[in-house]
Amino acid sequence: MSTALAVTSHDHMLAPPDRHTPGAHVFTPPQEQSLEAALAETHALLEQHGYLVAVYPATLPTPYLHRLHTIRALLESQRIALMPVALPPLATGVLVRQLRQLSLCDFTPGVLGAAARLLTHYLYAGAVLNSVAKLDRVPVSLGSHAKSWMPGAQFAVLAAPTPELVRLGGEGAPGLTGPQFATHLTVATGQLATDWVTGTLGPRWQVGEVHEAYLPEDSPAWWGTGKLVEFVAAIPDVSVLYQLVSSVRRDECHWCGLELIGDRCAFCAAPAPPVTPAPAPPASSAGAASTALSHTAPSYAPTAQQFDGSHGQEPAPDRDTGAGHDRDRDRDRDTDLGPDRDPDTDAGPGSGSSSGSGPGLDPDAGTGAHAAHGSGSPNGSGAATGAASASAPETSPASRTGEAPVVADPRGIRR
Numbered sequence: 001m002s003t004a005l006a007v008t009s010h011d012h013m014l015a016p017p018d019r020h021t022p023g024a025h026v027f028t029p030p031q032e033q034s035l036e037a038a039l040a041e042t043h044a045l046l047e048q049h050g051y052l053v054a055v056y057p058a059t060l061p062t063p064y065l066h067r068l069h070t071i072r073a074l075l076e077s078q079r080i081a082l083m084p085v086a087l088p089p090l091a092t093g094v095l096v097r098q099l100r101q102l103s104l105c106d107f108t109p110g111v112l113g114a115a116a117r118l119l120t121h122y123l124y125a126g127a128v129l130n131s132v133a134k135l136d137r138v139p140v141s142l143g144s145h146a147k148s149w150m151p152g153a154q155f156a157v158l159a160a161p162t163p164e165l166v167r168l169g170g171e172g173a174p175g176l177t178g179p180q181f182a183t184h185l186t187v188a189t190g191q192l193a194t195d196w197v198t199g200t201l202g203p204r205w206q207v208g209e210v211h212e213a214y215l216p217e218d219s220p221a222w223w224g225t226g227k228l229v230e231f232v233a234a235i236p237d238v239s240v241l242y243q244l245v246s247s248v249r250r251d252e253c254h255w256c257g258l259e260l261i262g263d264r265c266a267f268c269a270a271p272a273p274p275v276t277p278a279p280a281p282p283a284s285s286a287g288a289a290s291t292a293l294s295h296t297a298p299s300y301a302p303t304a305q306q307f308d309g310s311h312g313q314e315p316a317p318d319r320d321t322g323a324g325h326d327r328d329r330d331r332d333r334d335t336d337l338g339p340d341r342d343p344d345t346d347a348g349p350g351s352g353s354s355s356g357s358g359p360g361l362d363p364d365a366g367t368g369a370h371a372a373h374g375s376g377s378p379n380g381s382g383a384a385t386g387a388a389s390a391s392a393p394e395t396s397p398a399s400r401t402g403e404a405p406v407v408a409d410p411r412g413i414r415r
Helices: 035-049 062-074 089-102 109-122 142-147 196-205 219-223 238-246 285-296 321-336 369-373 383-391
Strands: 003-007 051-057 080-085 124-129 154-160 164-168 184-189 210-213 228-234
Touching: 003 035, 003 089, 003 109, 035 051, 035 062, 051 062, 051 089, 051 109, 062 080, 080 109, 089 109, 089 124, 089 184, 089 219, 089 228, 089 238, 109 238, 124 196, 124 219, 154 196, 184 196, 196 228, 219 228
Parallel strands: 003 051, 051 080, 184 210
Antiparallel strands: 124 154, 124 228, 154 164, 184 228
16 A cells, blocks of 8 residues: 655645656645545545645645645544645755655655654755845844845855854855755755855755756745745655665554654654663573672681681690690689699688588598588598589689688688
8 A cells, every 4th residue: 555645835846856756646725626626636545545645834824724634634534644844845845855756665654754754854955045134934143134234145044954044255254054965956046146056055065966946936935035046955865765764763653553753653643652671681690699699708708828727727626625624624723722722732612512522531421511511631622613613614602692701721720
């Protein structure tokens, strides 16, 4: 199913670059055609091609604009795209010619309709004017307005893609910013006699060819004066245009289902779906494990040098754990002995057991008071003292419940 193109003026139908480029349908103004005839004509186009893209200037008269919207509404068809463009009249014709060339390619109707907005950024449209006093399409400074009244003054104005205005005169006059890609120049001469476009602008912009065209009827009103020379530099090669449109990301319209490029659909004006960022790839198991180890490893972990035999090797523990306990027991016992006691002959005060006897006691002594509190001999000692010292550290005598402090002297007399 193909896509037909339509315009609102014969001035927008420029000569085709080759015999293969198709034409475009021209709507008739509402004052010259009835609504019934316009509906029948448009319905026949839809039946023949399937889709219709109508390109018209943004300065189209209001009755004409109402006629286009009425036709689309009465036919109840979303297969008609109405595309307004804010370009000078000659540039609108050049844009339609590019769309006619692209209509032979394999683009869908939604892409071809949206290409009208894309290609406007690659058109360098301007004019040479003798006055900018009535120019309201491009910002004009007060000084330029004043210079417009000087005899013989001429101005070079660029309306698209970026507005610019320079005053011509002298060899050091600044020029307009030109395209950075290969273009052909289309020129339409009005009532101003000047060769600045073909003699100066063309070589400066390095255009390939220069084509003559008729000045559109709407150009004097658009530029504010009839003394002008209008020009447009555009891409002429259809293969370059095809690559340019094909390089743009395509989306599917969520309302009508057509393909689109840009920010909205050309047929139903629905906005393009938002671009969702791609999810971050999941971290690998090895990377996750290394990350976990880096966070959980203690900062006090020993290094290999600390366990090296030649640098600070840790002391080995005692092989005989019983010997270690004996040393601890002797150290605790020494702290409880008085200054005059010999640790090898006395085991400490009042540490006897009620059920056993020390090694220096008489076996026939029995289990009396002397066995409970220690023998009267200097060598007597209770058996419970050694067991208590081996199992737990010795506590101070004052902290024992129910016992008064006992002091031993060398003579074995308890006091």
